[in-house]
Amino acid sequence: MRLLREEADFFSASWEDAAARPDDEWRASAREAEMGTTRTVFIAAEGDSWLGVVGCYLHDQPGSARLVSMWVDPVARRRGIAQALVTAVAQWAAERGCDQVSLVVHERNEPAWRLYERAGFRETGQQEELPHGRGFKRLYSAAVVDLVR
DSSP: OHHHHHSGGGSSSOHHHHHHSOHHHHHHHHHHHHHTSSEEEEEEEETTEEEEEEEEEEOSSTTEEEEEEEEEOGGGTTSSHHHHHHHHHHHHHHHTTOOEEEEEEETTOHHHHHHHHHHTOEEEEEEEEOGGGOOEEEEEEEEHHHHOO
């Protein structure tokens, strides 16, 4: 949960919100992600160290998946880890019949939206307000074929 402690402004949930969730909710979510049917999590690791993580789930819209909670450890950035995680999400989505992947990113997280644009995502012009006056997040979308390289 380092991502929620160290870069909390860029995620929809706060550390406090995540810590307040009961353990059985976390376990159920982990089991569902492990099955990989409707949601999954990819982890980039080096030995016992997690260098990056990203989640993905099938979206409400048919043929669409949503990339969530992307984070790469600051010491491991600029090594291609984020691109590898995006590619893993796109492949997972394609295996489930999706032709589109979307995501939301905080308006002030310029490095993230530049990364996503380099990966093939395009801003849709839609925005959502974050809770507690924490700003806005922008919606991005990409065709799966554009993300698998």
